[in-house]
Amino acid sequence: MSASETPLLDELLKGPWPSFVKEMKEMADTKPMVRDVLRQLEKSYVDKKTHWKHGGIVGVKGYGGGIIGRYSDSPDEFPGAAHFHTVRVNQPAGWFYSSQALRDLCDIFEKYGSGLTNMHGSTGDIILLGTTTDELEPIFSALTEKGWDLGGSGSALRTPSCCVGPARCEWAMFDCLDVCHELTHFYQDEIHRPGFPYKFKIKVSGCPNDCVSSIARADFSIIGTWKDQIQINQEEMRKYVEEGANPLTSAVLLCPTRAIEWDGKEITIDNENCVRCMQCINAFPRALKPGKERGATILLGAKAPIVQGALFSSVLIPFMEIEPPYEEVRDLLERIWDVWDDHGENKERIGELVERMGKGEFLDQIGVEPDVQMVFHPRENPYVFYDEYYEET
Amino acid sequence: MSLEVNGVDIDLDEDGYLVDRNQWNEDIALALAKTEDVEMSEKHWEIVNFLRKYYEEYQIAPMVKILAKEVAKLNNIDKRESSKMLYNLFPSGPAKQACKIAGLPKPTGCV
Amino acid sequence: MNVRKTDIGCPDYKQFLPPVIKKNYGKWDYHEVPRPGVMLHVGESGDKLWSVRIGSPRLLNVHSIRYMCDVADKYCDGFLRFTSRSNVEFMTEKEENVEPMIQDLESNGWPVGGTKNSISNVIHTQGWVHCHTSATDASGLVKAVMDEFYEDFVGHTVPGRLKLAVACCLNMCGAVHASDIAILGIHKRPPSVQNEAISNYCEIPTTIASCPTGAIRADIVDGEKTLKINDAQCMYCGACYTACPKLPIADPVNDGLSIWVGGKCANARSTPRFTKMVVPWIPNNPPRWPEVVDAVRTIVDVYKKYGKPWERMADMIDRIGWARFFKLTGFEFTKYHIDDYKLATKSYNASTHLRF
Numbered sequence: 001m002s003a004s005e006t007p008l009l010d011e012l013l014k015g016p017w018p019s020f021v022k023e024m025k026e027m028a029d030t031k032p033m034v035r036d037v038l039r040q041l042e043k044s045y046v047d048k049k050t051h052w053k054h055g056g057i058v059g060v061k062g063y064g065g066g067i068i069g070r071y072s073d074s075p076d077e078f079p080g081a082a083h084f085h086t087v088r089v090n091q092p093a094g095w096f097y098s099s100q101a102l103r104d105l106c107d108i109f110e111k112y113g114s115g116l117t118n119m120h121g122s123t124g125d126i127i128l129l130g131t132t133t134d135e136l137e138p139i140f141s142a143l144t145e146k147g148w149d150l151g152g153s154g155s156a157l158r159t160p161s162c163c164v165g166p167a168r169c170e171w172a173m174f175d176c177l178d179v180c181h182e183l184t185h186f187y188q189d190e191i192h193r194p195g196f197p198y199k200f201k202i203k204v205s206g207c208p209n210d211c212v213s214s215i216a217r218a219d220f221s222i223i224g225t226w227k228d229q230i231q232i233n234q235e236e237m238r239k240y241v242e243e244g245a246n247p248l249t250s251a252v253l254l255c256p257t258r259a260i261e262w263d264g265k266e267i268t269i270d271n272e273n274c275v276r277c278m279q280c281i282n283a284f285p286r287a288l289k290p291g292k293e294r295g296a297t298i299l300l301g302a303k304a305p306i307v308q309g310a311l312f313s314s315v316l317i318p319f320m321e322i323e324p325p326y327e328e329v330r331d332l333l334e335r336i337w338d339v340w341d342d343h344g345e346n347k348e349r350i351g352e353l354v355e356r357m358g359k360g361e362f363l364d365q366i367g368v369e370p371d372v373q374m375v376f377h378p379r380e381n382p383y384v385f386y387d388e389y390y391e392e393t
Numbered sequence: 394m395s396l397e398v399n400g401v402d403i404d405l406d407e408d409g410y411l412v413d414r415n416q417w418n419e420d421i422a423l424a425l426a427k428t429e430d431v432e433m434s435e436k437h438w439e440i441v442n443f444l445r446k447y448y449e450e451y452q453i454a455p456m457v458k459i460l461a462k463e464v465a466k467l468n469n470i471d472k473r474e475s476s477k478m479l480y481n482l483f484p485s486g487p488a489k490q491a492c493k494i495a496g497l498p499k500p501t502g503c504v
Numbered sequence: 505m506n507v508r509k510t511d512i513g514c515p516d517y518k519q520f521l522p523p524v525i526k527k528n529y530g531k532w533d534y535h536e537v538p539r540p541g542v543m544l545h546v547g548e549s550g551d552k553l554w555s556v557r558i559g560s561p562r563l564l565n566v567h568s569i570r571y572m573c574d575v576a577d578k579y580c581d582g583f584l585r586f587t588s589r590s591n592v593e594f595m596t597e598k599e600e601n602v603e604p605m606i607q608d609l610e611s612n613g614w615p616v617g618g619t620k621n622s623i624s625n626v627i628h629t630q631g632w633v634h635c636h637t638s639a640t641d642a643s644g645l646v647k648a649v650m651d652e653f654y655e656d657f658v659g660h661t662v663p664g665r666l667k668l669a670v671a672c673c674l675n676m677c678g679a680v681h682a683s684d685i686a687i688l689g690i691h692k693r694p695p696s697v698q699n700e701a702i703s704n705y706c707e708i709p710t711t712i713a714s715c716p717t718g719a720i721r722a723d724i725v726d727g728e729k730t731l732k733i734n735d736a737q738c739m740y741c742g743a744c745y746t747a748c749p750k751l752p753i754a755d756p757v758n759d760g761l762s763i764w765v766g767g768k769c770a771n772a773r774s775t776p777r778f779t780k781m782v783v784p785w786i787p788n789n790p791p792r793w794p795e796v797v798d799a800v801r802t803i804v805d806v807y808k809k810y811g812k813p814w815e816r817m818a819d820m821i822d823r824i825g826w827a828r829f830f831k832l833t834g835f836e837f838t839k840y841h842i843d844d845y846k847l848a849t850k851s852y853n854a855s856t857h858l859r860f
Contacts, residue, residue: 011791012644015651018613020561020633020643027565037633044632044641045790048756052636054749055501057408057489062510064457064486070634071407083407084634090513095586096520099573102584106566106573115566119586122629122677129563129634144509154488154500155457159514163588166530167521168545168553168595175530177517188511194488195457195476208771212588215776216682216769223771254773254814279772283814285534304676306743307716309846312682312776346456346710347747414704453707498705501747 006038008045027115034114036080040072058085058133060140064194066150067136087128087139088151090159091120093177094167104146112139124161125151156194160184162204163211172206173224173294174322180204182326197344208278219350221299221313228291229271236287237267251280295321301351311351318373335366398424410499417496425494437482444495454497460487522583524553524597540660541616554602555595558614559625559657562590563643579605589625591618617658621665627678628670637742638672639689639759640788645670648792649800663811674741682767684817685803686779687796692758694738695751703729706748714747761786763799766818777818784840806832827859
């Protein structure tokens with residue numbers, strides 16, 4: 001494709017960081033649709049507005065989601081961009097691939113679509129960026145033939161995702177990949193056939209460092225933790241100090257509850273005051289390890305601002321053992337979905353329902369006992385809806 | 394896109410939804426169903442009619458859960474079975490396909 | 505023809521794990537970062553695994569992915585993985601593979617870095633490349649910003665982990681509401697109501713319900729059902745446009761960017777928290793958005809100078825205070841920085857804890 005067609009975008013070919021314009025231009029040589037998408041993008045750079053049309057409802061048979069329809073608002077000017085739908089493909093847990101599996105995907109994406117991808121979309125799916133309505137059924141057959149399936153979209157369970165977990169991290173408190181994989185497979189119907197009031201995301205992090213931002217982005221957050229004492233290896237600690245590390249500035253002074261002391265030879269930890277923040281463990285991985293009684297905290301309700309304002313997930317179950325076949329997790333999920341199904345309004349995320357209903361009432365509804373760890377502090381205001389009262393006899 | 398029904402050209406948008414919903418009639422519904430490879434049975438009409446009645450009353454399409462509950466009630470089956478039935482009748486999903494045939498506005502959002 | 509397969513779910517991850525990972529699964533002992541972009545994980549068995557991390561623009565063509573597959577075949581027994589921040593990781597048991605692999609990747613234009621106290625790869629959304637509600641382009645902003653901060657991706661040059669995010673509208677398809685520095689595309693004017701046949705395209709009650717401030721009500725114009733927006737009540741979130749295509753909100757003159765800092769997801773040290781606004785509006789200035797890059801540069805420089813080791817942006821601001829942060833960055837503090845949505849009063853300073 002000649003440079004003169006996209007002078008503004010060509011500015012983004014310069015500089016050291018890998019360029020998305022280069023990625024697109026390389027495909028434009030063989031794919032006329034990408035050339036038109038680039039020309040349309042150049043137009044956006046000139047007139048400072050998007051040229052994608054609102055909405056678009058396309059899909060494959062038997063599924064209510066997985067494909068996002070996208071149409072150009074100027075199909076006459078950019079005929080190749082007239083249809084440019086997104087195909088969401090459910091990624092394997094932990095985003096591990098064999099080169100063969102990725103090559104298969106590349107061949108499919110090149111044959112049936114633009115050859116452009118997002119690795120990965122914000123929810124975690126492999127994204128094929130751009131194909132036409134006619135290619136949807138063929139691409140779906142080609143994908144399933146190679147063992148791939150679509151991810152979620154719309155008012156459905158979205159594709160669950162997880163961190164690298166025990167595959168390559170010493171801090172994974174349970175098998176994040178397995179939970180993610182098993183829940184994905186158990187809830188295929190919920191992923192593929194939207195039936196919820198709105199979207200629902202599950203993200204699994206192996207420890208409180210939360211590498212998949214579960215607490216900010218998942219309606220249902222599973223975040224690893226432990227109950228007992230941090231394991232200490234004093235000898236390794238002293239080695240770190242010999243290597244030049246400073247336990248005071250890397251752990252003691254940064255401990256949010258001042259639960260650590262270092263006397264120059266030994267580290268001591270007040271485990272009853274430890275809030276499992278990970279800082280000291282992050283700083284000294286050889287010397288300090290999470291305890292042995294491991295499980296996860298379940299938190300509920302995170303979302304971005306639209307509609308009622310952004311929310312973090314908040315504690316629902318302070319500690320749960322996470323063991324296959326994960327019946328306890330599923331049972332809790334399904335109780336939550338039932339209450340959401342009964343009370344949720346159209347396009348109301350679970351966090352917004354909890355906000356509207358009150359967490360106390362919500363707990364009643366799903367049958368979970370209140371726990372002081374669910375709040376930062378008890379209520380400050382005296383407007384209480386009391387259930388119980390006496391009548392004069 | 395357009396669709397010829399009884400000698401009249403009916404305008405459709407790029408997703409095959411009616412551009413003018415006021416044009417809807419049962420013949421158009423049948424023609425729209427044909428574009429979706431759906432053969433309209435009595436069960437299909439039951440759902441299409443429910444969608445239209447619901448829309449007339451509330452000016453919105455019912456949430457899928459409400460539709461599924463209605464189907465469960467009509468057929469005396471449970472929630473899971475009714476969702477299955479909906480997808481058997483309308484393989485591309487009740488929101489996408491049944492709403493199109495019923496002449497309701499195109500669903501919006503990240504669907 | 506074959507029977508049509510559905511609901512087979514994602515492939516089993518176990519087939520994609522390198523042998524050394526299968527062997528040491530759940531039995532890793534510790535890790536260290538011998539140089540920026542390289543992690544060494546040591547198993548209880550004594551096995552060692554080197555991971556080389558590269559940054560990517562997230563939008564990749566099949567040729568680039570095939571190149572990555574070649575690298576994986578050549579150095580990593582044919583396995584690779586991606587991270588939650590769109591980095592790519594190449595894992596090998598052979599220490600002697602690490603340097604040649606880095607050479608190979610770098611000479612092909614892929615930056616090795618993004619570990620520990622660096623600027624990590626930017627989480628971002630589709631923007632003008634592929635979205636209908638975007639107020640800006642996400643990929644272009646990321647490219648412009650990361651060209652500027654390339655050295656901070658490939659080196660451990662900042663006090664703590666520094667996570668950037670770009671979202672092209674308030675829908676925030678990325679976690680910008682909990683990042684160290686977030687660039688957020690914003691609209692600044694109410695949507696226009698395209699009255700003609702609006703009820704043909706939009707569900708009136710759904711659209712009314714989509715407004716967080718209740719600024720939309722039903723109306724009748726020339727005998728047709730339509731919607732009316734109370735402009736004074738609108739804060740331009742665009743949720744109604746998502747619900748109704750007849751309420752376009754894009755406005756080339758007024759769409760722009762805002763900048764937010766001090767969010768985090770990790771529980772390390774302080775609890776997770778949302779980003780806070782520091783720059784309310786910067787005009788869209790493609791292709792390189794120099795005003796945005798300058799503002800981020802200002803923030804990063806203050807963080808580099810005043811942040812202490814391990815401190816995230818939020819931790820530093822906790823310590824130095826917002827008054828000093830605004831003084832050091834030189835950003836103007838305006839009425840737009842003071843929250844006026846639900847629970848806004850929680851952010852008012854009801855104390856005499858002040859800095860002069």
